[in-house]
Amino acid sequence: MAKHGSELTPPTGDVLDAAFFDRETTTVARELLGKVLVRRFDGGALWGRLVEVEAYLGPEDLAAHSKGGRRTPRTEVMFGPPGHAYVYFTYGMHWCLNFVTREAGVPQAVLVRALEPGPGVGRCAGPGLVTRALHIDRALNGAPLQPPDLYMVDDGAPRRRIFATPRVGVQGTGRWEKRLLRYVVDSPFLSRPVRRKRLRAL
DNA sequence: ACCGCGATGCCCT
DNA sequence: GGGCATCGCGGTA
Numbered sequence: 270m271a272k273h274g275s276e277l278t279p280p281t282g283d284v285l286d287a288a289f290f291d292r293e294t295t296t297v298a299r300e301l302l303g304k305v306l307v308r309r310f311d312g313g314a315l316w317g318r319l320v321e322v323e324a325y326l327g328p329e330d331l332a333a334h335s336k337g338g339r340r341t342p343r344t345e346v347m348f349g350p351p352g353h354a355y356v357y358f359t360y361g362m363h364w365c366l367n368f369v370t371r372e373a374g375v376p377q378a379v380l381v382r383a384l385e386p387g388p389g390v391g392r393c394a395g396p397g398l399v400t401r402a403l404h405i406d407r408a409l410n411g412a413p414l415q416p417p418d419l420y421m422v423d424d425g426a427p428r429r430r431i432f433a434t435p436r437v438g439v440q441g442t443g444r445w446e447k448r449l450l451r452y453v454v455d456s457p458f459l460s461r462p463v464r465r466k467r468l469r470a471l
Numbered sequence: 472a473c474c475g476c477g478a479t480g481c482c483c484t
Numbered sequence: 485g486g487g488c489a490t491c492g493c494g495g496t497a
Contacts, residue, residue, distance in 0.1 A: 323489070325489075332489070333489085334489080357489085359488055359489070359490065360488060360490045360491080361488090361490095362490075362491080363490050363491075365489065365490085367489090380489060382489090395490070395491070396489070396490070397490050397491060398490090398491080436489070437489070437490090438488085438489050438490075439489065460490095
């Protein structure tokens with residue numbers, strides 16, 4: 270009996286590989302919706318289905334940590350190859366999980382903002398909650414998105430209608446704060462409700 | 472429903 | 485030292 274995590278088996282299917290992440294970041298972000306994030310540790314497994322993500326398009330994107338090509342110890346993994354985890358710490362208490370996209374040298378990423386939690390998984394309606402529920406922290410920064418520790422699975426679930434909104438918590442970045450780079454599917458597990466009227470279908 | 476605010480620590484053109 | 489890709493709470497409505 271494992272100490273932590275569920276005893277149940279996570280969904281199986283194709284594991285998303287580096288080629289999946291080595292594409293337009295907005296495309297990757299949209300296609301990630303409905304796929305399953307799996308976290309294994311201590312012999313247990315935790316997982317959830319992605320329902321909310323955001324694209325960060327540095328260096329142009331003034332809301333991205335990699336804006337202006339900023340290359341620092343924190344942003345370093347975003348300059349690396351696609352299909353790796355970028356995990357950063359914010360507000361003194363929260364970790365945020367991103368997936369690095371595009372080829373090495375192009376510092377872009379997709380932020381995981383909300384999941385529909387699998388069995389035994391706590392609330393995942395927000396980036397800080399996702400990492401807390403799945404036990405994700407600095408130890409996974411730079412990790413490849415491959416079994417066993419952390420990976421994405423396409424279990425063949427049907428695609429759902431995708432909507433786009435401005436990104437959460439992005440201000441003072443001119444046109445970037447208006448761009449529709451947050452992608453969601455209709456779900457009760459979003460980090461914040463989306464007004465039907467403002468939804469823009471893709 | 473929206474709004475303000477405190478917690479808390481790392482980052483840094 | 486100021487800001488931060490957040491969260492949960494408590495107030496007002």
